[in-house]
Amino acid sequence: MAIAELNNVKKTYPLGKTEVHALKGVSFAIEKGDFVSIAGPSGSGKSTILNLLGCIDTASSGQVLIGGVETTGLSDKQITTLRHEVLGFIFQSFNLIPVLNVFENVEFPLLLGKSSLSKREKAKWIDHLIDAVGLANWRTHKPNELSGGQRQRVAIARALATKPGIVLADEPTANLDSVTSQGIIDLMKQMNRDLETTFIFSTHDQDIVSIADHVIRIQDGLVLRDYKTARSTPGREDAWVSA
Amino acid sequence: MIFKIAWRNLLEYRTKTLIIGVLVALGVGVLVIGNSVLESITRGMEASYVENFTGDLIVRNGSDEAVEFMGGFGAVPPAITGFTEVEAYLQKQGGVVASTPLLTSTASLSKDDETLGAAILWGVQPSSYFRMFPGKFILTDGELLRGGEPGILLSQALVDQVFETHGVELRVGETVLLSGQNNTTGTKIREVKVRGVGYYENSAGLLDLISLVDANTLRALTGLTAVGTESTPDAASDTAASAANENAPLEDGDELFDDALVTEAESAPGTAEIDFDDILGDTSVRDGYLALDNHAWHFLLVDLGEAAPDAVTAGLGTLNGTDLVVEDWRWGAGIVADLAFTLRTILNAVILVIAIVAVTIIMNTLVISVTERMGEIGTIRAMGGQKGFVRRLITTEVLTLTLLFGLVGVAFGGLTIGVLNVLGLPAGNLFLQVLFGGPVLRPVLSISALYVSVIAVAVIGVVASLYPTSVALGVSPVRAMQK
Numbered sequence: 001m002a003i004a005e006l007n008n009v010k011k012t013y014p015l016g017k018t019e020v021h022a023l024k025g026v027s028f029a030i031e032k033g034d035f036v037s038i039a040g041p042s043g044s045g046k047s048t049i050l051n052l053l054g055c056i057d058t059a060s061s062g063q064v065l066i067g068g069v070e071t072t073g074l075s076d077k078q079i080t081t082l083r084h085e086v087l088g089f090i091f092q093s094f095n096l097i098p099v100l101n102v103f104e105n106v107e108f109p110l111l112l113g114k115s116s117l118s119k120r121e122k123a124k125w126i127d128h129l130i131d132a133v134g135l136a137n138w139r140t141h142k143p144n145e146l147s148g149g150q151r152q153r154v155a156i157a158r159a160l161a162t163k164p165g166i167v168l169a170d171e172p173t174a175n176l177d178s179v180t181s182q183g184i185i186d187l188m189k190q191m192n193r194d195l196e197t198t199f200i201f202s203t204h205d206q207d208i209v210s211i212a213d214h215v216i217r218i219q220d221g222l223v224l225r226d227y228k229t230a231r232s233t234p235g236r237e238d239a240w241v242s243a
Numbered sequence: 244m245i246f247k248i249a250w251r252n253l254l255e256y257r258t259k260t261l262i263i264g265v266l267v268a269l270g271v272g273v274l275v276i277g278n279s280v281l282e283s284i285t286r287g288m289e290a291s292y293v294e295n296f297t298g299d300l301i302v303r304n305g306s307d308e309a310v311e312f313m314g315g316f317g318a319v320p321p322a323i324t325g326f327t328e329v330e331a332y333l334q335k336q337g338g339v340v341a342s343t344p345l346l347t348s349t350a351s352l353s354k355d356d357e358t359l360g361a362a363i364l365w366g367v368q369p370s371s372y373f374r375m376f377p378g379k380f381i382l383t384d385g386e387l388l389r390g391g392e393p394g395i396l397l398s399q400a401l402v403d404q405v406f407e408t409h410g411v412e413l414r415v416g417e418t419v420l421l422s423g424q425n426n427t428t429g430t431k432i433r434e435v436k437v438r439g440v441g442y443y444e445n446s447a448g449l450l451d452l453i454s455l456v457d458a459n460t461l462r463a464l465t466g467l468t469a470v471g472t473e474s475t476p477d478a479a480s481d482t483a484a485s486a487a488n489e490n491a492p493l494e495d496g497d498e499l500f501d502d503a504l505v506t507e508a509e510s511a512p513g514t515a516e517i518d519f520d521d522i523l524g525d526t527s528v529r530d531g532y533l534a535l536d537n538h539a540w541h542f543l544l545v546d547l548g549e550a551a552p553d554a555v556t557a558g559l560g561t562l563n564g565t566d567l568v569v570e571d572w573r574w575g576a577g578i579v580a581d582l583a584f585t586l587r588t589i590l591n592a593v594i595l596v597i598a599i600v601a602v603t604i605i606m607n608t609l610v611i612s613v614t615e616r617m618g619e620i621g622t623i624r625a626m627g628g629q630k631g632f633v634r635r636l637i638t639t640e641v642l643t644l645t646l647l648f649g650l651v652g653v654a655f656g657g658l659t660i661g662v663l664n665v666l667g668l669p670a671g672n673l674f675l676q677v678l679f680g681g682p683v684l685r686p687v688l689s690i691s692a693l694y695v696s697v698i699a700v701a702v703i704g705v706v707a708s709l710y711p712t713s714v715a716l717g718v719s720p721v722r723a724m725q726k
């Protein structure tokens with residue numbers, strides 16, 4: 001079963017007296033554990049798709065299913081709970097809470113809902129995540145004392161804190177230089193493997209696209225290509241899922 | 244965690260925190276200082292009036308006119324109907340510690356044919372009066388009035404005033420003339436001996452000018468005769484009473500004291516002039532006019548100790564034929580007390596305006612800070628923070644801020660009051676002296692002002708955060724992406 005699915009999704013934005021058709025009928029399915037790249041030129045609708053997958057925006061028509069749950073018609077409270085339990089977010093501009101240090105930022109999502117973990121288990125898990133993103137020596141630093149790459153590592157750890165099924169990242173490397181970007185993508189890939197978390201990220205950087213095992217190419221609000229690479233399905237080079 | 248975030252945000256946005264904080268602290272400071280001073284004034288006023296002048300309750304007769312206690316310039320109420328029954332009833336009540344009747348009037352004072360000015364007169368029953376207000380009238384010369392003995396205790400301020408403006412010295416042992424006007428017997432002049440000179444402590448203004456006079460002298464001046472007052476007390480109708488003279492034994496205070504020893508100085512014209520020819524041979528009518536009503540009193544002052552006024556006065560209405568009104572010291576103090584209470588109302592109105600301004604400024608500042616933090620709020624919402632979490636975050640921040648600086652304001656106000664208590668607040672002019680009940684006010688911290696200010700601050704905090712909170716709750720999680 002697909003962990004995330006769009007069925008003929010359309011999205012129009014009002015723009016003055018006219019409308020912008022950002023998505024013109026998009027359909028695809030993402031399997032659990034995939035490392036998915038949504039790729040396309042600027043203005044093609046990548047962010048729009050990620051916002052819909054992240055349940056922070058609603059489609060004009062069509063279906064958005066997250067973990068098999070149809071999201072249209074859910075109340076704000078239900079959809080917020082869904083986001084908390086199923087989704088993790090990595091933002092282009094990191095969006096760390098400036099007054100909290102690294103540890104507190106990673107811990108933060110756990111405080112937004114009920115958690116079955118004890119205080120000690122929580123601390124251990126957060127420390128583990130901080131270690132995993134390589135910031136063990138920066139636990140008590142505030143975001144403004146970190147480099148861009150370090151901040152995005154904190155954001156990755158934070159996105160994983162609630163052990164979500166899906167982590168969404170809209171151009172997570174757009175504010176980083178290419179070397180750092182590569183490091184961040186590698187880290188995400190490693191987490192994807194270690195924790196079996198589905199990662200969906202958007203980018204227009206071709207080098208980064210090539211790391212993905214499932215690529216959805218978008219152009220002008222439509223899916224141009226949707227294919228899985230050899231990485232995810234061994235034995236099939238550049239297998240086309242759909243075209 | 245919410246508190247941690249709130250606290251750190253307050254530190255992070257120091258300028259805004261200080262703007263709001265100083266405003267809150269100032270408002271609370273003004274509230275605490277102002278209300279403490281005014282409460283000290285009313286407390287002092289209450290203590291001073293209750294202990295020196297009015298007792299806990301003032302019982303008087305109902306009246307169509309607006310009447311006053313001081314006998315200054317307002318109307319005097321009619322004498323209490325059924326005074327003996329009322330007095331007896333009150334003395335039976337458990338809570339009543341003491342009571343004393345009182346008459347008030349003004350009279351023109353003269354000596355050796357020279358008019359010296361107006362005197363405010365209180366006609367008292369010396370035995371009960373000086374028992375209920377012991378040592379309150381402080382003698383500078385002479386001695387207190389005694390029961391059954393006509394005489395006047397002149398106000399020191401009046402004596403000083405007369406000496407200053409007329410160069411006339413009023414001494415103990417001398418005789419002065421009092422002349423009063425009334426509707427029953429017209430103009431009445433009484434000669435009365437100065438028994439003493441003194442003053443009430445902490446009095447100012449009109450209270451400074453009060454002289455105490457024996458009751459019958461005052462009754463004669465105001466025309467409280469047996470006929471004039473429409474009551475028929477036993478003693479007054481007794482013609483034998485007029486035969487009594489100054490040398491008669493007068494153990495029972497002024498109850499036995501009567502009109503006969505008064506100099507025949509009546510010059511009553513007009514309405515009260517009696518046609519002696521018509522009633523010649525029958526002196527009862529004339530005696531009715533001339534004999535004073537020994538039970539005619541304007542007020543009955545009651546000292547309740549710790550008793551609740553209602554318990555004592557509840558039964559008063561059931562007394563037959565009476566039309567009683569029960570007042571308290573505030574009524575007795577009249578315009579002075581009204582002034583203090585008006586000032587308090589004005590102060591609180593000013594504080595209300597400050598509060599509205601404060602709410603507006605706080606609100607705007609918060610809206611700005613919410614707007615600046617829309618990305619952060621959106622991020623929290625995107626990560627699964629419910630609206631309730633955002634609401635708590637903002638409310639915690641605002642309440643922490645306002646309560647913290649509210650406390651600073653309380654401390655500032657408390658400290659100021661403490662300093663003023665030690666140094667004393669001097670009354671620079673007569674107006675303030677009247678208000679302060681003396682030359683210096685030593686204000687005490689008002690506990691109720693503390694409560695009020697803490698509640699006010701909390702309310703300001705909550706009200707001021709309503710709109711910013713609704714703005715914050717309207718922030719869509721998509722805002723997290725728009726940075």
Ligand SMILES: Nc1ncnc2c1ncn2[C@@H]1O[C@H](COP(=O)(O)OP(=O)(O)OP(=O)(O)O)[C@@H](O)[C@H]1O
Nearest residue numbers: 013014015020022041042043044045046047048049
């Ligand atoms: N809030 C909005 N109001 C109006 N139009 C919008 C809004 N958001 C996006 N659009 C329009 O929808 C289309 C798709 O935008 P989207 O942000 O999804 O593109 P993108 O692929 O993420 O581009 P980029 O690579 O520049 O981030 C664009 O034409 C954009 O102008």
Ligand SMILES: [Mg+2]
Nearest residue numbers: 046047048170
């Ligand atoms: Mg985009």
